[in-house]
Amino acid sequence: MxxxxxxxxxxxxxxxxxxxxxxxxxxxxxxxxxxxxxxxxxxxxxxxxxxxxxxxxxxxxxxxxxxxxxxxxxxxxxxxxxxxxxxxxxxxxxxxxxxxxxxxxxxxxxxxxxxxxxxxxxxxxxxxxxxxxxxxxxxxxxxxxxxxxxxxxxxxxxxxxxxxxxxxxxxxxxxxxxxFLPDGEFFYEEDTLTDKPEKFFAAEIIRDKILSQYHDEIPYSVFVHIQEFSERSDKLVYINAEIIVERESQKAVIIGKRGDSLKKTGALARKSLEHFLGKKVYLELFVKVRKGWRNNKSFVRENMLRNSPS
Ligand SMILES: Nc1nc2c(ncn2[C@@H]2O[C@H](COP(=O)(O)OP(=O)(O)OP(=O)(O)O)[C@@H](O)[C@H]2O)c(=O)[nH]1
Ligand SMILES: [Mg+2]
The missing domain is CATH 3.40.50.300 (P-loop containing nucleotide triphosphate hydrolases)
Structure with missing residues (x-):
């Protein structure tokens, strides 16, 4: 063979x-x-x-x-x-x-x-x-x-x-x-790792911290939307993200007493983002409710695609 x-x-x-x-x-x-x-x-x-x-x-x-x-x-x-x-x-x-x-x-x-x-x-x-x-x-x-x-x-x-x-x-x-690969020329430059933008992985990394921190329905009910991802210098990235959940009660859990839970999510996410991007990250997180978004066809199509072009 x-x-x-x-x-x-x-x-x-x-x-x-x-x-x-x-x-x-x-x-x-x-x-x-x-x-x-x-x-x-x-x-x-x-x-x-x-x-x-x-x-x-x-x-x-x-x-x-x-x-x-x-x-x-x-x-x-x-x-x-x-x-x-x-x-x-x-x-x-x-x-x-x-x-x-x-x-x-x-x-x-x-x-x-x-x-x-x-x-x-x-x-x-x-x-x-x-x-x-x-x-x-x-x-x-x-x-x-x-x-x-x-x-x-x-x-x-x-x-x-x-x-x-x-x-x-x-x-x-x-x-x-x-x-099993066919003969053929490369599709991408040799040092390309993915065709998805960094912004997509930023949302994934934030969502991962929520998956690890919470149980039951919350992990499945969270959608992370990156509102802004901007390179403020070659050493610093500013990221503003919305954590979207399905119910008010979930929002309260994610924020926690005096915002403690959200602060913890933010600190963990920032550390991983800095590691992934190789830059300092200034991260701002907000929590929003979008009732039953998982079953909302236009929300799913629009937002999953917007977060994840290609
Ligand atoms: N012991 C062991 N654990 C593994 C192995 N491969 C993956 N895991 C664990 O299995 C769990 C799921 O791994 P993922 O890579 O997220 O699985 P996935 O198929 O991508 O899951 P979804 O994206 O949810 O469909 C994680 O806790 C991994 O660490 C393995 O070879 N051995
Ligand atoms: Mg997987």
Whole structure:
């Protein structure tokens, strides 16, 4: 098998790889591991990723444009329908499909089936690779029987066991993906990491702090809108963001007594933003209520797209 691009011939390979699977399977962790950069937000909670997010990996003779996607779920809200449409559109542009499953989940075979059935025909006609993730949590003796069972039930071009969190076997996965890339010129400059603007990641980083700080409905009910993102100098960025929630009671929780909770969110977010942007950040946060926004089609379409062009 031809593994990787042939250096001596100078032939370049380039293509899009869509990473998809159930919520919390480790899609964002895996993309970050392959990029060697924490680009996409990772969180213990499900439904962390809501948009498709490109992460570009360029090495000597190949360029992979990874598309991290939201977890596949039965949609209950307009927001979910938007998330599903993001996954579907990233299948269209994909050259290789990379399904990922949590190997340590209760029933990984059922999880694979759920996603395969959900998209059916959309998955046909392209190389389909399975990353069997979280192998660090799986007793060694269980790996072979599980791989065998999956290979019996489904058609995959390759099944690669990995631990995205520990970076185990991700080099092997990368080689497999490169072997399926078409020959072609690079899409982006070699030092490009993503096609999403910094402003998008700023909103994600702020939302991540809220996901980690709160439980129940709040993580799912929060939308972060960046009102202003301006470089005040080459060392300082000013960010003004609105945290939008669905109910007054959620607003009160996010603000907290004397604004303590919001201050904590702000301090944590500022630290991560400074790390991500490599600059000092002056951050202002405001909390607003937009009743039931998750089920408001025009709000979802308008704001998800406005936050996340491309
Ligand atoms: N032990 C272990 N944990 C992992 C591994 N990969 C991811 N995780 C953890 O699984 C959780 C979910 O990871 P994410 O990368 O956010 O999962 P996702 O599939 O992008 O989730 P959504 O965006 O919500 O669909 C996080 O707590 C990760 O740290 C792994 O290989 N081993
Ligand atoms: Mg994710």
């Amino acid at each position: 031809d593994e990787g691009a042939d250096k001596s011939s100078g032939v370049r390979k380039a293509g899009y790889v869509t990473v998809f699977g159930k919520p919390n399977a480790g899609k964002s962790t895996l993309m970050n591991a392959l990029l060697n950069f924490n680009l996409s937000v990772v969180n213990r909670k499900v439904q962390t990723t809501r948009n498709r997010i490109s992460g570009i990996l360029t090495e000597d003779n190949f360029q992979i444009v990874f598309i991290d996607t939201p977890g596949v779920l039965t949609p209950k809200y307009e927001l979910h329908r938007y998330m599903i449409s993001e996954i579907a559109s990233s299948f269209e542009e994909a050259d290789v499909l990379l399904q990922i499953v949590d190997a340590a989940a209760k029933d990984p075979v059922e999880d694979i089936r759920f996603v395969r059935d959900f998209f059916g025909e959309n998955l046909a006609g392209k190389p389909l690779v399975l990353a069997l993730n979280k192998c660090d949590l799986l007793p060694r003796a269980n790996l072979l029987p599980l791989t065998g069972k999956i290979a019996d039930e489904f058609k995959f071009n390759e099944i690669v066991p990995v631990s995205a969190a520990k970076g185990e076997n991700t080099d092997r996965l990368k080689k497999v993906l490169v072997s």
